[in-house]
Amino acid sequence: MEPGTETLTNRHRRYGASDVAVIVPVYNEKPVLADVLAELFEVFDSVICVDDASTDGSADVGAAMGAVVVRHPINLGAGAAMQTGLTYALRHTQAQVFVTFDADGQHRTEDAVALVDAVLAGDAEAALGSRFMGGGHEVPPFRRIVLRGAVLFTRATTGLAVTDAHCGLRALSRSAAERIDIRLRGMAHASELMSIMARSGISFVELPVYVRYTSYSRSKGQSSINAVNVLADVLLQGVYRRR
């Protein structure tokens, strides 16, 4: 039983388009996308799907559900999709807070709400979800070891005291989003975001979130060996991809 399950219809607060825009990068998530978007639309008025050139018609599902769909003409990667979403949202919405939210059903809307509230309350410019703050989690054991390694690496290279460096559920204030410019296209974008936050002095808080590792998301998810690519991208960017 997941901790903290409360039905969303109990929440009376809605977040209008001038408050919050939710960015959902999408790559071939047709089986679950409609449900994910439906859950978000119970609370958020403004949802932007960034379709990373899906081949299964995910983009049309997003449009049919009433989300704004920004379509990459070619597949660029999760990092690029997130940045496209932020760039579009900054320019075309009045939102003061932007949420990054996975399309595969792993993230819970109520956790997004908690992160948004923290930023709106002025606790920090960014609220980051963490799977390792004692809220219980379903993270598979080997993946957990790799993620802890990522946390140690992030702490060592950026000095930021995070407990989870790679959770895709975040809320960013407009001022924070304006200072973010992600260049890494793949999964390493999360590490790059940490570096940018340290460099730009973006304040943040971490809140516990519960990530659902369903059999669907596990079958689609990246293998832990991708950590090699993340490390390579981060190290090479540090030396060879400086602006």
Next chain:
Amino acid sequence: MTIQILLISAFAVLALAGARLGESPRDMAVKRLSVLVVFVLGSVAVIFPDVVTRVAQAVGVGRGTDLVLYLLVVVSALVWLGTYKRLSRFDDQLTQLARAHAILAAESEQRDTDDARRFGDA
């Protein structure tokens, strides 16, 4: 021992210096001059093999051909790094271009949706 220190430090210095070269006219010129230097050194090695042998012995390497091989490895590695840097730049430009396209298309789509809403569907 001398040759190892020389090779490793030369590689480290050149790799880090190369990482900082951009696309400005000055940096492009530096890169091109470096290529020229490598060609000149290579030509010297071919035309004056004794020179290579003497340099090799001076740094503690047995044969001239061994020294040439070591230098070739260092040059190759630097070329790989340079190529990676250039490909990364293309990658970034491609991403920016694709992003601009995606956003333009979305803006156009949103305008069409707004028009349909305002003026009613046909």
